[in-house]
Amino acid sequence: MASDNEELHGLIRESVRGIASDFDREYWREHVDEKQFPEEYWQALADDGWLGVAIPEEYGGEGMGMEEMTIIVEELSRGGGQGGIVFVLTPVFGGIGVTRHGTEEQKQHYLPKIASGDMRFCMGLTEAHAGTNTLNIETRAEKEGDEYVVSGQKMWISGVENADTMLLIARTSEFDRSNPTHGVSMFLVDDPAERDAISLSTVDVALPWFEKQYQVDIDGLRVHEEDILGEEDGGLYMLWDTLNTERIAGAASSLGGGLRAVDLAVDYACEREVFGKPIGAHQAIQHPLAESYAKLLASREILYKAARLWDDGEDCGMEANAAKLLTSEFGTEAADRAIQTHGGNGFTREYEVYDIWQNMRLTQVAPVTNQMAKNYIGEHHLGLPRSY
Amino acid sequence: MKILVTVKEVAEAEDDFEIDGLDIDERYLEYDLNEWDDYAVEEAVTIAEDGDDVEVVSVTIGPERAEETVRMALAKGVDRAIRVWDDDLESADMLDVGTKADILAAVVEEEDPDLVFSGVQANDDGFGATGVALAEVVDMEWGAVVNDLDLDAEGGVAHVHRELEGGVEELTDIELPAVLTIQTGINEPRYASLRGIRQAQRKPLDVQGLGDLGLDASVLESAVSRTAMFEPESESDVTVFEGGAEEEAGQLADLLRDKGVVEG
Ligand SMILES: Cc1cc2nc3c(=O)[nH]c(=O)nc-3n(C[C@H](O)[C@H](O)[C@H](O)COP(=O)(O)OP(=O)(O)OC[C@H]3O[C@@H](n4cnc5c(N)ncnc54)[C@H](O)[C@@H]3O)c2cc1C
Numbered sequence: 001m002a003s004d005n006e007e008l009h010g011l012i013r014e015s016v017r018g019i020a021s022d023f024d025r026e027y028w029r030e031h032v033d034e035k036q037f038p039e040e041y042w043q044a045l046a047d048d049g050w051l052g053v054a055i056p057e058e059y060g061g062e063g064m065g066m067e068e069m070t071i072i073v074e075e076l077s078r079g080g081g082q083g084g085i086v087f088v089l090t091p092v093f094g095g096i097g098v099t100r101h102g103t104e105e106q107k108q109h110y111l112p113k114i115a116s117g118d119m120r121f122c123m124g125l126t127e128a129h130a131g132t133n134t135l136n137i138e139t140r141a142e143k144e145g146d147e148y149v150v151s152g153q154k155m156w157i158s159g160v161e162n163a164d165t166m167l168l169i170a171r172t173s174e175f176d177r178s179n180p181t182h183g184v185s186m187f188l189v190d191d192p193a194e195r196d197a198i199s200l201s202t203v204d205v206a207l208p209w210f211e212k213q214y215q216v217d218i219d220g221l222r223v224h225e226e227d228i229l230g231e232e233d234g235g236l237y238m239l240w241d242t243l244n245t246e247r248i249a250g251a252a253s254s255l256g257g258g259l260r261a262v263d264l265a266v267d268y269a270c271e272r273e274v275f276g277k278p279i280g281a282h283q284a285i286q287h288p289l290a291e292s293y294a295k296l297l298a299s300r301e302i303l304y305k306a307a308r309l310w311d312d313g314e315d316c317g318m319e320a321n322a323a324k325l326l327t328s329e330f331g332t333e334a335a336d337r338a339i340q341t342h343g344g345n346g347f348t349r350e351y352e353v354y355d356i357w358q359n360m361r362l363t364q365v366a367p368v369t370n371q372m373a374k375n376y377i378g379e380h381h382l383g384l385p386r387s388y
Numbered sequence: 389m390k391i392l393v394t395v396k397e398v399a400e401a402e403d404d405f406e407i408d409g410l411d412i413d414e415r416y417l418e419y420d421l422n423e424w425d426d427y428a429v430e431e432a433v434t435i436a437e438d439g440d441d442v443e444v445v446s447v448t449i450g451p452e453r454a455e456e457t458v459r460m461a462l463a464k465g466v467d468r469a470i471r472v473w474d475d476d477l478e479s480a481d482m483l484d485v486g487t488k489a490d491i492l493a494a495v496v497e498e499e500d501p502d503l504v505f506s507g508v509q510a511n512d513d514g515f516g517a518t519g520v521a522l523a524e525v526v527d528m529e530w531g532a533v534v535n536d537l538d539l540d541a542e543g544g545v546a547h548v549h550r551e552l553e554g555g556v557e558e559l560t561d562i563e564l565p566a567v568l569t570i571q572t573g574i575n576e577p578r579y580a581s582l583r584g585i586r587q588a589q590r591k592p593l594d595v596q597g598l599g600d601l602g603l604d605a606s607v608l609e610s611a612v613s614r615t616a617m618f619e620p621e622s623e624s625d626v627t628v629f630e631g632g633a634e635e636e637a638g639q640l641a642d643l644l645r646d647k648g649v650v651e652g
Contacts, residue, residue: 010456
């Protein structure tokens with residue numbers, strides 16, 4: 001079986017690389033400048049089945065797993081542009097969340113549309129006041145008949161303008177110290193940008209990214225009880241359950257971005273001659289790139305281990321957090337070295353590497369910070385006392 | 389209707405490579421589907437999608453390594469594949485056009501296709517003759533360097549455009565069964581979809597030896613042999629003229645005079 005899988009994965013890599021190569025630097029720059037969703041790219045991915053990779057076949061997907069998802073995200077990111085990380089919201093959080101926790105109606109409604117490219121998600125979790133401490137969120141949902149009435153404020157929410165559905169996290173019961181993860185629910189809110197009870201103001205974020213971030217003010221938003229994903233009060237359980245897939249997919253995108261930085265730096269170092277030979281002939285240029293490449297390949301191993309563990313239904317918390325931590329650090333470092341390799345050109349938009357650095361740097365903070373990944377490993381894997 | 393597509397895995401050398409005996413050192417080679425064959429596969433698969441009851445079979449002559457290339461063709465919509473290989477082929481120094489045409493002819497006999505598509509040429513050895521030689525052996529009609537195809541399956545005719553030298557095209561009708569050698573640009577080859585890739589894992593890929601095709605090692609005998617492998621020395625230098633139009637014209641005139649192309 002191993003060799004069959006290898007062949008299958010080889011074909012997946014090659015085809016995904018092909019699609020990525022059809023969307024050049026110009027295409028992505030335009031979408032970043034105009035803050036426009038890359039519709040053609042998204043549709044091309046849907047048409048060839050890539051968005052539905054992990055969606056069960058009976059709901060229009062391909063029924064594969066996180067390992068294949070990881071290959072796809074890695075190759076899309078390595079191929080340039082920003083199509084890798086966008087998988088985290090829709091095929092991962094939306095797709096895997098609904099597949100694992102949705103009701104039959106929710107599955108039938110959402111999953112085929114995710115696979116066909118007609119459904120995009122955004123995630124409304126973070127609040128300015130609570131920050132990393134999700135238990136402190138203050139957005140509340142009060143039950144009124146068969147509806148909930150939601151009020152509160154979310155911060156840093158990406159891509160609300162492009163989303164067909166927001167995954168919105170709100171408190172449905174008081175915080176209970178004896179059962180701290182209880183009392184929070186996840187709601188599916190359709191057409192979030194169109195709702196009267198939701199107002200959006202953009203946050204001025206300086207990333208070369210095609211989506212904007214918003215402060216989301218919610219005042220009396222009515223959500224039907226059927227639009228809870230998972231159990232009432234069980235939203236955090238649901239979130240933790242899909243968190244590892246989000247870490248894996250995020251890590252795949254950092255890995256791909258880091259490898260792209262190395263690829264671009266190698267090309268440039270072979271071409272650019274200063275003292276009569278290519279700058280890549282100097283060890284001061286060559287060794288940092290070789291080291292970054294080695295680090296990225298090593299982190300790739302633990303990433304794929306995490307993905308395979310998840311697919312086998314085993315605990316992958318340690319591996320997923322390690323992969324998240326290492327790929328984001330090594331990816332950022334690789335981009336930094338790619339900038340150094342490019343000299344002054346490293347700061348022009350034409351050469352892309354400074355863009356890569358900025359987006360890589362973000363992956364050390366969002367969707368979750370690297371300190372939290374270390375907290376997890378320290379506490380849950382090494383058995384050290386909880387540090388906070 | 390049945391279409392047989394010949395595909396080949398070709399070697400591509402890195403920019404800097406070393407020669408080892410009569411070949412490029414294996415360390416500098418990467419293998420991929422021949423570019424022309426990608427177009428041939430696309431043409432056949434499109435016909436199958438647009439028509440009723442069209443079977444597309446691909447055939448390659450190559451070692452086990454070539455299976456990845458063949459699987460990609462299956463993933464793009466080819467129905468089944470044949471790979472011809474055995475110890476005799478493995479130990480042959482070189483397969484010339486005649487040998488390949490004879491082997492492919494045996495497959496054509498077995499499969500009895502209405503159409504055979506091959507690429508115009510392979511981008512490693514570049515003989516550009518296998519398709520036409522095959523037509524000759526199996527006594528089929530043929531059209532070389534086809535860059536547009538309008539198939540009338542019921543009438544048994546292929547209306548084709550053939551690319552000739554100097555931008556000239558020949559518009560001609562070819563009666564089936566026929567061999568067409570497919571030129572790049574005739575279509576836009578697709579990428580395999582995930583569903584296609586998954587289905588390809590279950591499609592038949594049949595390995596046949598020379599004996600299975602009613603042939604023996606004598607088919608490998610060849611009047612052609614490779615005697616040397618070298619990188620040609622560059623015979624001339626490039627001169628770049630710089631300056632305004634008048635200056636450049638003067639420099640060109642000087643050069644032509646120096647080289648003895650013009651007198652005076
Ligand atoms: C571009 C961008 C897009 C985003 N998109 C979304 C989105 O779509 N949806 C969404 O819900 N959120 C989104 N976020 C929010 C993001 O997930 C948070 O910014 C992130 O989780 C960190 O939270 P914070 O900014 O409140 O930092 P804080 O919680 O204030 O943390 C500040 C620093 O303190 C550290 N720290 C805090 N507590 C501890 C501790 N116990 N141990 C060690 N260190 C600690 C943190 O690691 C961090 O380095 C986005 C953010 C950005 C910048």
